[in-house]
Amino acid sequence: xxxxxxxxxxxxxxxxxxxxxxxxxxxxxxxxxxxxxxxxxxxxxxxxxxxxxxxxxxxxxxxxxxxxxxxxxxxxxxxxxxxxxx
Amino acid sequence: xxxxxxxxxxxxxxxxxxxxxxxxxxxxxxxxxxxxxxxxxxxxxxxxxxxxxxxxxxxxxxxxxxxxxxxxxxxxxxxxxxxxxxxxxxxxxxxxxxxxxxxxxxxxxxxxxxxxxxxxxxxxxxxxxxxxxxxxxxxxxxxxxxxxxxxxxxxxxxxxxxxxxxxxxxxxxxxxxxxxxxxxxxxxxxxxxxxxxxxxxxxxxxxxxxxxxxxxxxxxxxxxxxxxxxxxxxxxxxxxxxxxxxxxxxxxxxxxxxxxxxxxxxxxxxxxxxxxxxxxxxxxxxxxxxxxxxxxxxxxxxxxxxxxxxxxxxxxxxxxxxxxxxxxxxxxxxxxxxxxxxxxxxxxxxxxxxxxxxxxxxxxxxxxxxxxxxxxxxxxxxxxxxxxxxxxxxxxxxxxxxxxxxxxxxxxxxxxxxxxxxxxxxxxxxxxxxxxxxxxxxxxxxxxxxxxxxxxxxxxxxxxxxxxxxxxxxxxxxxxxxxxxxxxxxxxxxxxxxxxxxxxxxxxxxxxxxxxxxxxxxxxxxxxxxxxxxxxxxxxxxxxxxxxxxxxxxxxxxxxxxxxxxxxxxxxxxxxxxxxxxxxxxxxxxxxxxxxxxxxxxx
Numbered sequence: 001x002x003x004x005x006x007x008x009x010x011x012x013x014x015x016x017x018x019x020x021x022x023x024x025x026x027x028x029x030x031x032x033x034x035x036x037x038x039x040x041x042x043x044x045x046x047x048x049x050x051x052x053x054x055x056x057x058x059x060x061x062x063x064x065x066x067x068x069x070x071x072x073x074x075x076x077x078x079x080x081x082x083x084x085x086x
Numbered sequence: 087x088x089x090x091x092x093x094x095x096x097x098x099x100x101x102x103x104x105x106x107x108x109x110x111x112x113x114x115x116x117x118x119x120x121x122x123x124x125x126x127x128x129x130x131x132x133x134x135x136x137x138x139x140x141x142x143x144x145x146x147x148x149x150x151x152x153x154x155x156x157x158x159x160x161x162x163x164x165x166x167x168x169x170x171x172x173x174x175x176x177x178x179x180x181x182x183x184x185x186x187x188x189x190x191x192x193x194x195x196x197x198x199x200x201x202x203x204x205x206x207x208x209x210x211x212x213x214x215x216x217x218x219x220x221x222x223x224x225x226x227x228x229x230x231x232x233x234x235x236x237x238x239x240x241x242x243x244x245x246x247x248x249x250x251x252x253x254x255x256x257x258x259x260x261x262x263x264x265x266x267x268x269x270x271x272x273x274x275x276x277x278x279x280x281x282x283x284x285x286x287x288x289x290x291x292x293x294x295x296x297x298x299x300x301x302x303x304x305x306x307x308x309x310x311x312x313x314x315x316x317x318x319x320x321x322x323x324x325x326x327x328x329x330x331x332x333x334x335x336x337x338x339x340x341x342x343x344x345x346x347x348x349x350x351x352x353x354x355x356x357x358x359x360x361x362x363x364x365x366x367x368x369x370x371x372x373x374x375x376x377x378x379x380x381x382x383x384x385x386x387x388x389x390x391x392x393x394x395x396x397x398x399x400x401x402x403x404x405x406x407x408x409x410x411x412x413x414x415x416x417x418x419x420x421x422x423x424x425x426x427x428x429x430x431x432x433x434x435x436x437x438x439x440x441x442x443x444x445x446x447x448x449x450x451x452x453x454x455x456x457x458x459x460x461x462x463x464x465x466x467x468x469x470x471x472x473x474x475x476x477x478x479x480x481x482x483x484x485x486x487x488x489x490x491x492x493x494x495x496x497x498x499x500x501x502x503x504x505x506x507x508x509x510x511x512x513x514x515x516x517x518x519x520x521x522x523x524x525x526x527x528x529x530x531x532x533x534x535x536x537x538x539x540x541x542x543x544x545x546x547x548x549x550x551x552x553x554x555x556x557x558x559x560x561x562x563x564x565x566x567x568x569x570x571x572x573x574x575x576x577x578x579x580x581x582x583x584x585x586x587x588x589x590x591x592x593x594x595x596x597x598x599x600x601x602x603x604x605x606x607x608x609x610x611x612x613x614x615x616x617x618x619x620x621x622x623x624x625x626x627x628x629x630x631x632x633x634x635x636x637x638x639x640x641x642x643x644x645x646x647x648x649x650x651x652x653x654x655x656x657x658x659x660x661x662x663x664x665x666x667x668x669x670x671x672x673x674x675x676x677x678x679x680x681x682x683x684x685x686x687x688x689x
Contacts, residue, residue: 008677018209026202026386030378033191033371044331049369052194053427054327057201057420064208064413071213072406080678082404 007078014074018067025056025063092159099164102137103303109133110307114505123504127266130508131515134304135281138297138519145289145296150548153290153555154221154531156401160295165407166414168295169398171302173200173415174422175251176258176518177581179305182423184489186430190366192373192381196582197423199382201416203389208412211390212399214600214676216408219683220400222528223393223592224536227614229685230599231607232669234541239614241532243591244393246618248525249566251392251584255522256282256563256570259515261490265466266511272571278519279567286523287556290531294523295401301516306421308513313425316432316500320442326428333435337368340438344447347483353474361470361486368434376637384642388585391592394521394528405679433496438482444499447485450478459498463491526566530558582641583625590621590647594655603673609659616654621647 001009029036033048041047042055075081091098113126147153160168178200185193220226223244228237259278264271285297313326323329346365357363366372389395398415399408440448446457451473454460463469468488471480487495493514497506534555539546546554591614598605598613624643628634638646664670672684 004674004678011677015209018205022202022205022209026198026205026382027379030195030198030382031375033373033375033378037369037371043328045334046369048371049191049334052191052197054424056198057424060201060205061413061416061420063205064416065410067205067209068406068409068413071409075406075679080680082406082679 003078004080007074007080010074010077011071014067014070018063021063022060025051025059029056092161095161095164099299099303102300103307106134106304106307110505110509113508114503117503117505123507124268126504126508127511128268130512131263131266134512134516135284135519138281138300138516139284141297141300142285142287142289142293145293147289147292148549148552150221150551152292153552154400154535155397156290156292156295158401159403160401162402162407162411163414164299165295165398165402165411166418167302168298169395169411169415170418170422171298171305171516171520172294172398172524173395173419173521174305174517175255175521175581176262176514177254178422178426179309179514179517180258180262180490180493183426183429183433184492186427187434187492188362188364188366188489189372190368191371192366192377194427195373195378195381196385197426199385200389201419201423202382203386204412204416204419206386206390207395207399208409210597211396211600212412213405213409213679215396215596216399216402217405217676217679217683219685221535221685222532223396223596224532225540225685226599227595227610228536228540230669230672231595231605231610231665233607236607236611236614237536237540239611240592240595241536243588243614243618244532245529246622247392247584247588247591248394248529249562250580250587251394252522252525252529252562252566253569254580254584255518255525256566258518259522260567260570262511262514262518265494266508266515275567275571278515278522279563281515282519282522282526283560283563285519286527287559290552290555291397291401291527294527297523298520301520302418304516305513305520306418308509308516309422309429310425312497312502312506312510313429313432315502315506316436316496317428319500319502320432320436322432322435326432327424330428330431333431334369336439337431337435338370341367344438344482347481349474349483353472356472357486358467358470361468361488363483363486364434364438365483368431374637380637380642380645384589384644385582385585387589387593387648388644391588391596392585393532393588393592394524396596397528397531398524429496430492433492433499436496436499437485444501447480447482449480451480454480459495462498463487463495468495522566526559526563529562530555533562534558586621586625586642586644586647587618589644590651591615591618593648594652598655600673600676603670604659604664605655606659606662606665608662609655609657612658613651613655617647617651620650 029051037046037048039047041050117126151157215226218226224237224240227240256278260271260275263277264274286294317326318324322333402408402411436442436444438447439445446454454471468491470486472484474484538554539551595610595613621643624646625640628640
């Protein structure tokens, strides 16, 4: 397998992990919205309410930065990162 | 100042922010000295619009890559701010807190959808489209799939989605300008339009970028300052985001106590159009999982298909910067979105809690009608009370309000000085203008670059191309303003439709263009046109009394459109020949950040 194929395989792997986490915070937890809202969560808000106001939104911000860092590492590992002068 | 403009950005915008805060303080002093509310409103809107116009003029350019992609040198964090302003429209600023106030949990699917979509943008599309080096979204479709028909189909989808969106934004600038400057809406729409064009016409994407950063700073100050101030004034907590749990619980208690009494249809007829009462629980789960998830999903996929957002990531210096920039965009959006539910909570509690001095539920009608702010907002057609049961006391089901009032009226209800209301008007104007600019530019660029230059006259000189681009900008702006002046659809409804149109026609052709090498021209064309037609058909069907299926409503028709698009694209691609070697090599090159971009620096 060529260097580029390996790079793409790892990139795709990272995509699947990213999308799995995204799925949990955007869709997965809201399947149980009614049950989860009965429990008190962060800062005293009901759990589901907190996720819709802050939790999921914040998770997406962190997820994107985490994804960007991981992808940079993958690009470096296979020598595909951009040179500064480009 | 030493060095070039880009190196000095933090300093330039630091001075700008300081200057703006200084202006707020001057206005506050002027108010104490007797400046009228109307004069303050005019000063805020006029001053900020003048600054944007000045930035637009300073950013004028005669180069194609500056006009289309701001010379690809916008630093990560600043591009994040510009994207946030581009993204947060008049609807986010003026209508979102109102939607949460009235509809609670079911509406908050939009908060999740309009943020979660950025994960898709960062991981599936933005870095790859940046590597491609295109000027517009149809530029990518046209080069990846080849042929004028594919390019043209993308322009069609882009225009349908963005135009639906832009009329709502021009409408919003008109609404704010008409309130702040006290002129009729029909004229205010054109005042709004001219302000918008001043930012974008001379400098194209470069002008829009630097005005959007300035607009973000105004809109975020205008949104956060009142939220913090009101929260402190009510004694709800000095940092509302972490401290409103008791207030949320108290609203739940009051809801139990008052109950949601259903009004008779005959009684509701007397309520002015556009106003609503509180009929849904504030923090309880009041929607089925599918209703919530389908709306969130439609907004997320729509986010990843809207060209005016995607093209902001064409302006970063590198692929790496494009990825990080998506994170910064969402961070800046998060600051406002996470505050909207807090504002809705504070607004609702201050109105309905009989223990608070501002609470009106439980008071007599004579008492409420004597309140200054009630009279003002009743006159502005944003508040209404009616004694349906004839007991002389105001009940929860007898109080009606417009969605915009949550943002526009709460500062006044809480007893904040008028300078805050002027600031909020300037913020709303900034939010609507920045989005309208991005949208008009997206449409005009697609038609000037993809239809005129790439299809009609590939030999046109730069000067002529940019002239065509500017003429189109004005024409599209005026077309949007004319439709906005007719006031056909509410602000929020048309915004949501735009997302559905975009995802119906563009989501899968864009994503599969990068992630599926086998996708070919025939498949992409079938996917774009088939998806758009299927989505539009579903919308018309449901609007004309159709029952719909699978719980897909007129707000989520993009789910049906994009499903049709995916099936058509896969089936047609597999039935026709695979893309040639050169195209496959192109896809391979797009997938790695290093090396030259696919399209030349200036093309």
